[in-house]
Amino acid sequence: MKGGGVEVGVAAAKDSTQRNGVNRGVSILDFILRLLGFIATLGSAIAMATTNESLPFFTQFIRFRAEYDDLPTFTFFVIANAIVSGYLILSLPFSIIHIVRSKAQKTRILLIFFDTAMLGLLTAGASAAAAIVYLAHKGNRKANWFAICQQFNSFCERISGSLIGSFVGVVLFILIILSSGVALSRR
Template identity: 50%
Template sequence: MANESTTIEIGESSTMTKRTSHVVVDEKKKGFVAATAGGGYKRGLAIFDFLLRLAAIVTTITASSVMYTAEETLPFFTQFLQFQAGYDDFATFQFFVISIAMVASYLVLSLPFSIVSIIRPLAAAPRLILLISDTVVVTLTTAAAAAAAAIVYLAHNGNPNTNWLPICQQFGDFCQAVSSAVVAASIAVVFFIILIVISAISLKRH
């Protein structure tokens, strides 16, 4: 700029080059800053995901073991018959114990993927794997919880139309244990929904 004619040309072109390179650097810096900020908030989400998984493991193991150990023997019996109720008297409760135990194992196996998400918060692959498998497993959990809930409802209220009598009047403790297991499984379903929402938000482009 200080000189004339040819020098002006030099000045212009060099300024343009500088400006272009400056813009490129600036955009790189912006991208880096955005990535760091996105990474930070996504890392926070990943840590929350990990903690939720731990809570869900505790909840599902509790649900499965409470259902497994639910048993009640009535204090009176005849010569041939002892009145006893256990989870294995109901096909639905057996399904509940098995599927909720499977869900607990799945959650333990999913922890490494969650840890990978904490270490590399911008990686999409582990997030996608977690989201898809969580979606499949949440239906299994819900199915187990809902089926058991339907039977618990029947055990409490019976159905006069089909002459299915309520058994909870006799087996009160058993019914209470089974109901607790269903409640625990329902809490696990809520955890799963939150986990899926977290994965979805993390997958979103910024």
Template identity: 55%
Template sequence: MMKSETTTIDVPESSSVAKGKAPLIGEVREHPSGGYKRGLSIFDFLIRVAAIVAALAAAATMGTSDETLPFFTQFFQFQASYDDLPTFQFFVIAMAIVAGYLVLSLPFSVVTIVRPLATAPRLLLLVLDTAVLTLNTAAASAAAAHSWKPNTNWLAICQQFGDFCQKTSGAVVSSFIAVVFFTLLVVISGVALKRH
């Protein structure tokens, strides 16, 4: 009588993800390269560059806003300058800090493009962006509110110093554009940090 031999081969169970099957309901498969998070990081970088332009424009425009009106002689003149008003001095310093921060934040934004799934640089940017957004909003609001104070006689000043008022108004508008950019940056960071 012949004895029959049997051979057993152990085959490990395969997962549905390894075979390329559709994921189960409720199961989320993240693309290894980061997918939409990389796109958000690129958008974040572009908004940072635009915010740098807006913040620098605000600081430079306000910092160079001065106008001199001659009166009778060359020795007796009226002059309006941003450094005559403490609110505008604060504005220039704050917007320069905002622009400096944005420049320093660019390498961290690049890191989020290269490693879109890394949460530490994104969280750091979210916290710092929120703090600098507060400074930017305070500077823009203080400069805007200055013209509405009844004791500043802003309308009378603007009738005499038209160029000065146009420059300061342009700087305030530019600073509020930077506020919008910062708000977008905070939203982008929040969306990128969200886990499915």
């Protein structure tokens, strides 16, 4: 009877070690996803904030300019991506704590809460900008809005690329939240 208790104790210790190993792996994945999300959102914010193009109109002295801050939606997009990238860089130390202490639960719950809020902000910014990018490419004849991408090619390429980076950030946030949920459920 005594020997059976030792076997159960050894099995429980082995199971606990395996769980800590899996949680540590999930925490490392969380760190990598946060780093990739930071790069994607910061790159999107920089790409959009530095987007502008000028086209001559009749003469060299009269020019049409297209800049991101001409549209408040793009300004919101830049601000949302900048806030999210700032949050991601500030959350990296917590992610490192989770690698070192894989049983940390309260900070993981706190991060899930803020991750969800940042996912909402990033999705709102990217979705609003996607509507304007669509109008820039296709226009809307009923509203008498013309597509500008035939004239402002470089501008449209940069805003579209910036939008792709932001949606990559959205997908990474979803993966971050799911991995944190997995780590919490394995407790």
